[in-house]
Amino acid sequence: MRSLINYIIPAVAGISLLSCSKNDSDAFIDDLMSRMTLEEKIGQLNLPVGGDIQSGVVLGPQLDSLILEGSIGGFFNVKGVEEISRLQHLAVEKGPHGIPLLVGADVVHGYETIFPIPLALSCSWDSVAVERMAHISAIEATADGVNWNFSPMVDICRDPRWGRIAEGSGEDPYLGSILAKAYVRGYQGDNMKSDSTLMACVKHFALYGATEGGRDYNTVDMSKERMFNYYLPPFQATVDAGVGSLMSSFNLINGQHATAAKWLLNDVLRDDWEFQGLIATDYNSIPEVSTMGTSAMEDAAANALNAGTDMDMVSGLYVKTLADAVKRGLVKEKTIDDACRRVLEAKQKLGLFDDPYKYCNEERAKGDIFTPAHRDMAREIAAQTFVLMKNDNNILPLKKRGRIALIGPLADAANNMCGCWSMLAKTENHESLLTAFRNAVGNEAEILYAKGSNVYYDETTQKNATGLRRIEHTGDDAGLHAEALLVAAQSDVIVAAIGESSDMSGESASRTEITIPDTQRDLLKKLVNTGKPVVLLLFTGRPLVLDWESENVTSILNVWFGGSEAGDAIADVVFGGKSPQGKLTTTFPRSVGQVPLYYNHLMSSHPDPQEGVFNRYCSNYIDCSNEPLYPFGYGLSYTTFEYGKPQLSSTTLERDGTVTLSVEIKNTGDYDGVEIVQMYLRDPVAQIARPVKELKDFRRVYIPKGGKKRVEFTIDAEKLKYYNADLEYVYDPGEFRVMVGPDSENLQTLTFTAK
Numbered sequence: 001m002r003s004l005i006n007y008i009i010p011a012v013a014g015i016s017l018l019s020c021s022k023n024d025s026d027a028f029i030d031d032l033m034s035r036m037t038l039e040e041k042i043g044q045l046n047l048p049v050g051g052d053i054q055s056g057v058v059l060g061p062q063l064d065s066l067i068l069e070g071s072i073g074g075f076f077n078v079k080g081v082e083e084i085s086r087l088q089h090l091a092v093e094k095g096p097h098g099i100p101l102l103v104g105a106d107v108v109h110g111y112e113t114i115f116p117i118p119l120a121l122s123c124s125w126d127s128v129a130v131e132r133m134a135h136i137s138a139i140e141a142t143a144d145g146v147n148w149n150f151s152p153m154v155d156i157c158r159d160p161r162w163g164r165i166a167e168g169s170g171e172d173p174y175l176g177s178i179l180a181k182a183y184v185r186g187y188q189g190d191n192m193k194s195d196s197t198l199m200a201c202v203k204h205f206a207l208y209g210a211t212e213g214g215r216d217y218n219t220v221d222m223s224k225e226r227m228f229n230y231y232l233p234p235f236q237a238t239v240d241a242g243v244g245s246l247m248s249s250f251n252l253i254n255g256q257h258a259t260a261a262k263w264l265l266n267d268v269l270r271d272d273w274e275f276q277g278l279i280a281t282d283y284n285s286i287p288e289v290s291t292m293g294t295s296a297m298e299d300a301a302a303n304a305l306n307a308g309t310d311m312d313m314v315s316g317l318y319v320k321t322l323a324d325a326v327k328r329g330l331v332k333e334k335t336i337d338d339a340c341r342r343v344l345e346a347k348q349k350l351g352l353f354d355d356p357y358k359y360c361n362e363e364r365a366k367g368d369i370f371t372p373a374h375r376d377m378a379r380e381i382a383a384q385t386f387v388l389m390k391n392d393n394n395i396l397p398l399k400k401r402g403r404i405a406l407i408g409p410l411a412d413a414a415n416n417m418c419g420c421w422s423m424l425a426k427t428e429n430h431e432s433l434l435t436a437f438r439n440a441v442g443n444e445a446e447i448l449y450a451k452g453s454n455v456y457y458d459e460t461t462q463k464n465a466t467g468l469r470r471i472e473h474t475g476d477d478a479g480l481h482a483e484a485l486l487v488a489a490q491s492d493v494i495v496a497a498i499g500e501s502s503d504m505s506g507e508s509a510s511r512t513e514i515t516i517p518d519t520q521r522d523l524l525k526k527l528v529n530t531g532k533p534v535v536l537l538l539f540t541g542r543p544l545v546l547d548w549e550s551e552n553v554t555s556i557l558n559v560w561f562g563g564s565e566a567g568d569a570i571a572d573v574v575f576g577g578k579s580p581q582g583k584l585t586t587t588f589p590r591s592v593g594q595v596p597l598y599y600n601h602l603m604s605s606h607p608d609p610q611e612g613v614f615n616r617y618c619s620n621y622i623d624c625s626n627e628p629l630y631p632f633g634y635g636l637s638y639t640t641f642e643y644g645k646p647q648l649s650s651t652t653l654e655r656d657g658t659v660t661l662s663v664e665i666k667n668t669g670d671y672d673g674v675e676i677v678q679m680y681l682r683d684p685v686a687q688i689a690r691p692v693k694e695l696k697d698f699r700r701v702y703i704p705k706g707g708k709k710r711v712e713f714t715i716d717a718e719k720l721k722y723y724n725a726d727l728e729y730v731y732d733p734g735e736f737r738v739m740v741g742p743d744s745e746n747l748q749t750l751t752f753t754a755k
């Protein structure tokens with residue numbers, strides 16, 4: 001009780017910390033810290049993992065004793081408000097000074113109502129949808145006791161071999177920045193005072209998406225020009241949006257561990273970008289500062305702290321070694337004080353000192369999670385993320401008539417609809433595609449089903465690929481293929497629900513062959529050989545190589561992993577209730593050998609003058625074109641859009657002025673639809689080479705069938721800027737090209753001169 005009084009005093013004395021001035025809150029933290037021992041301050045920097053949810057190899061210690069000792073500032077991976085509430089009560093009522101705890105979790109694309117994976121969400125190009133999904137995630141997570149979310153993940157990625165490409169917004173820094181801000185707004189709201197918002201934690205700082213060879217946790221070596229122009233902008237955008245915390249990454253950057261890189265955490269993030277929040281490590285990163293060769297083990301914690309890291313996730317090395325590091329002169333007490341203050345400030349921003357139990361309302365847990373309204377929103381948003389890549393003879397949408405064969409190992413796998421960060425989901429409450437299809441057609445058509453194949457021929461590979469979300473390996477693929485052909489023979493059209501299983505992307509899920517797995521691809525070939533129309537419903541968490549598929553199947557609808565409501569959302573689109581509107585935010589290569597392949601590349605030496613023909617002494621491949629299979633920004637609709645001739649308000653951009661580009665778009669097809677109109681810029685001559693094109697703006701426009709809309713883009717000097725070799729943010733006067741169109745390859749170009 002003594003400690004409870006300690007934090008309650010300001011509120012009791014009429015100085016609610018929710019409304020108090022900066023001076024009051026500084027005074028509150030000063031006073032609290034003046035009563036804390038060095039060990040207790042270090043305790044605030046400790047972030048152990050609880051036991052319920054596993055998101056790494058090291059398991060959790062006994063939290064109770066850490067709480068009573070005061071050697072813990074927060075914990076994560078404990079599920080359920082009852083247990084979280086018990087731990088919070090323990091900290092507040094029995095822990096030294098009654099300091100409440102941060103309670104973290106990875107609520108990356110939903111809590112129990114699961115939304116599409118972030119890569120899919122980005123294909124909606126819809127910041128409002130992203131903000132809504134983040135807001136709903138916050139409502140559900142806080143109802144269950146969580147106050148700190150390890151999201152958004154804003155790593156730019158140009159390498160689809162990396163499984164974690166699924167967790168981010170793709171390859172483009174401009175779109176990535178817009179969506180990054182939307183996540184933060186959705187999680188944190190206007191401030192973090194409400195009991196249904198939480199603190200966001202942007203991750204992984206930095207460059208994790210550029211891991212060598214696409215192998216998870218691998219090294220990164222990158223020029224500063226590349227970092228600042230392409231990889232860091234989404235992080236800076238979240239700092240500008242007021243993100244409360246940041247997680248450093250697992251990787252080396254140019255030989256330094258990100259967790260102990262002072263230039264990155266202190267100089268760039270805190271000094272240049274003026275980030276005021278809390279920095280935590282990733283899972284057990286501090287000992288890795290040593291094992292990855294950049295510090296002796298006994299100095300790793302000191303090096304991380306001195307670089308700017310406040311909280312130690314999982315390793316416990318801060319608690320074990322920092323007090324001694326002070327004695328050894330490696331660390332100043334002031335540095336520990338600063339870090340401790342940032343942890344306490346985070347708790348204060350969340351309002352935990354005013355009401356430490358604000359997230360411990362068991363009634364909310366009963367009423368606010370997996371609600372019909374949240375699920376409706378998830379269904380709505382999922383349908384926005386699907387990308388129609390091919391649709392010969394307008395085979396989609398399917399008519400609800402006759403017999404429809406639904407075939408594939410993902411057709412009746414309700415537990416595999418969610419994708420990477422869905423360990424909090426209760427998949428037993430989800431519906432499979434098969435059930436959703438049957439519900440959608442009712443008595444109007446017949447849905448015939450066959451599993452068709454395993455995920456992989458090899459049982460062990462399948463086990464590795466379907467870790468948490470098992471799909472049983474049922475042996476005999478030849479038999480499964482044959483059964484599928486019998487079902488196909490009785491049907492008018494075949495829908496193949498195949499691709500990656502849920503656990504084949506996300507953390508620790510790198511692949512070298514990014515094709516549809518072997519037996520499923522063979523199944524697909526046999527289905528195509530029947531001569532019947534085949535719709536490929538592609539489940540995937542990354543771009544796949546679809547060279548054969550793009551030539552041979554009738555239609556491809558990429559549904560990614562659409563979340564808990566994916567079944568109904570897919571049925572909505574397949575049967576024409578909604579038209580597809582997603583556009584790719586990551587390039588689909590023709591061959592894994594082209595990787596990294598991305599639209600905003602620099603000009604090569606010896607450019608290939610004649611695409612599709614091999615030219616010696618040109619920058620190309622003997623055995624493959626340079627072009628992607630499906631480019632960034634690409635996606636079809638059930639309707640068609642026609643772009644008029646774009647116009648510029650002026651061909652001169654004055655230093656402080658603007659130029660407007662406008663273009664008219666007509667819906668010339670038979671459906672209402674949404675078009676994502678994209679504007680790109682190119683600076684042909686600059687201080688350092690600039691990309692052949694860079695996305696600089698876009699609009700999502702709804703155009704009813706037969707209708708038209710004029711879309712306008714404003715260009716100002718800000719849009720022309722980049723980081724030069726001295727990392728100055730500049731633009732170079734001269735000629736610029738501006739391009740507009742439906743994707744990054746299908747563009748009309750105009751030029752203007754910037755003064």
Ligand code: NOJ
Nearest residue numbers: 055056106150203282283
């Ligand atoms: C490791 C992952 O890299 C990170 O994204 C996640 O937040 C932590 N584990 C905690 O689960």
